[in-house]
Amino acid sequence: MRTLKYAILGLLNQQQMTGYDLMKQFESALNEFWSANHSQIYPELKKLTEEGLISYEIAISGTVLEKKLYTITLAGKQAFEEWLKKEEVLDATPKDVFRLRLFFASAMTPQTRLQQLQLHLEQHQQRLAHLKKNSEKFSEVPAQDSTDFGDYLVLMGAVMREETTCNWLQKCIDILKGS
């Protein structure tokens, strides 16, 4: 599906940047729904350049260090806009090792069962706290044509998802204890 391709095009459509900057974006803003290591990003940038969807100019940091500042081309913008319009069918529910483990709950000892759930709940509570802190940057709904708008919508979705995950895990723990 070449999704990384479009993630990169989308980011470069917002602003020109280097491979390293892209990597940082994947680690921060896109972290909740996409990721990519530099070992995947650099070859992809090379490929996109060959395909004529992006281009770069050499910029100098300090005295000698060369970095490549990538810019999206017109062809790149067109490819990206087409991708935005595509009507995708829902992909399969993502794989989840914890839920797989829990599916086999009856094979666990009662102690392991409780321990697994509690540990997992703690981790999700931490993630939720982190997300809530991130969303403090939005004091109001951003304008629909600002790049913050999408960020706002997905962040809201991430918070809601984590809240539900925590509620579910708590409910599982209650069931273990209650019956």
Added chain:
Amino acid sequence: MRTLKYAILGLLNQQQMTGYDLMKQFESALNEFWSANHSQIYPELKKLTEEGLISYEIAISGTVLEKKLYTITLAGKQAFEEWLKKEEVLDATPKDVFRLRLFFASAMTPQTRLQQLQLHLEQHQQRLAHLKKNSEKFSEVPAQDSTDFGDYLVLMGAVMREETTCNWLQKCIDILKGS
């Protein structure tokens, strides 16, 4: 991480079955959190047999068709039980093409924005309806030592997750329309 390995061991720990049966299990019961094609299952079964974690006997369907009925070995049970106990750190939030697309909402036309959200909501509503129908099979909480117990917990989680996803998408649509 060899997760497929443990998924197969877990299923064979519940009951002996063929590669084809395993495939069907991935399509039905495990569908909400794991998947595997037969092209991945058969080589894995071969590998697990070589590792001594499972064994098989040939069974005959009809007059000539040979099928391999796999059984978990003692070593297999031990490997599986160790895996159940492991304290895993939370994996990264799974990739999600729709959320990536929505992150770039400001680059969409207002029509595309609304269309994408509505189409996605409809698909999740269908998935939710399907899950709710599945969970009708549980009139009460199954006993903690029955294989149904894990099934019940993850199904409850799946329903809660889909409900939240639908709520989130509806909220996004309301924001689009409201401002």
Added chain:
DNA sequence: CGCGACATGTAAGCAGTTACATGATTAT
């Protein structure tokens, strides 16, 4: 001067998907 961040690449290997390939059984 040393450390963490900046910056860019390649190689090996694993997990998973799609396609290729074959044949028997069962229900209509």
Added chain:
DNA sequence: ATAATCATGTAACTGCTTACATGTCGCG
């Protein structure tokens, strides 16, 4: 008969992870 399902395998390819590999810049 014929189509859907049962049943088992391999091959090519894509996407991604981990490890290897190198060098500069800015701050204390």
